[in-house]
Amino acid sequence: MTAQGNSLRPIESEWRTNILMVKQLAIFIALVWLATSPLMAQGTQQPQSNESSAQNVQPEGAGAQGTAQPMSQAELRDLLKRNKKNLDVVYKALDERGVDFDLDPKIEPKMRKAGADDNMLQAIWKAGPTSKNSKSATLTSSSGVPLHAKYEEAMGYKTLESEMDPDRRLRMVEEFEQRFPSSELMSSVYAQAAKAWREKGDLNKVVEYGDKSLKLDPNNLFSLLMVAIALPQPRMLQSELADSAQLLAKADDDARRALQLIDGLPPQPNETDEQLQKRKSALAADAHTALAMVNMERDESAKAIEEFKTAISLSQTPNPQLYFRLGEVYANSGDSAHAVEAFTKASDLGRGTVLQQFADQRIAELKNKK
DSSP, rough: OOOOSOOOOOHHHHHHHOOOOOSSOOOOOOOOEEEEEEHHHHOOOOOOOOOOOOGGGGOOTTGSSSOOEEEEEEHHHHHHHEEETTHHHHHHHHHHHOBBOOTTTHHHHHHHHHTOOHHHHHHHHHHHHOOOOOOOOTTTTSSSEOOOHHHHHHHHHHHHOOOOOOHHHHHHHHHHHHTTTOTTHHHHHHHHHHHHHHHHOOOOHHHHHHHHHHHHOTOOHHHHHHHHHHTTTHHHHHHTTTHHHHHHHHHHHHHHHHHHHHHOOOOOOTHHHHHHHHHHHHHHHHHHHHHHHHHHTTHHHHHHHHHHHHHHHHHHSOOOOHHHHHHHHHHHHTHHHHHHHHHHHHHHHTTTSHHHHHHHHHHHHHHTTO
């Protein structure tokens, strides 16, 4: 879907229709090697509505007891209605007892109708089981560091992150930057902009926004990977103003820094050891892809081959471009047999695409030389 016209819907209206409360909002942005290289996208899970019956309402004042149960939706709505002119009572109850549900799009209108404003909604959100279990962290960075944000910021970011159209996402980035310039989420917001520009095929903008993200958070894992993969691409290195050696050195540094961060990634809520390892492997595959491209451009064939092979071994579904690039390195180093083997794999995986045609052409060229 392509956004029409220049008028923008206020980002606030997006929040009202796209509020998603999650187990722990994880800022893991989907990365792609060029336009066709899939990386692991981290999903979010929307909590189920937990509408409780009026029979579960606790007596007012029970919050002072250490064993008091969290408030149900019905109890909280009743408390809001009875204390519209004295909301401190509600804030105190939320602080002492919490609630037994996570705020979601179905629950929010009911709380607003009962008398909750934006500040109260944020307090309800923080009092829910998800927020409490996340040790007061509203969000986590891509490297697992707790981030804290106001309700409006977190909902705005979630809306931005969920936007599929890159042009709309870029406009939302601008709106977020204007509304919350000091937000702890800005590094991740800029990473979303870098992702949008990558989808639009502008590698210079990918690097520009990736660097803006890294200036705020040098450990932003996804920005490190996006920049590391973009810099060694031929059209970046062939620019008249490009310092190829400097760009390759930065890509190398960013990729190695990413590998260090990946090694120390903590598990997400309810993530098994096996799932964590798969997630780490998928991310590490992209770091090794960047290193392979760096070594390929440096004409260090042996190192490039090892990095491409590592990237392939770490990928659950290897990108056919990995095999094609590996074939090119083998061919340039005079190893025709392994080159044909790699190109054949690229052709098989890229069946029906332009890449298959290129791979088949390279196979024919190599066989004709024999």
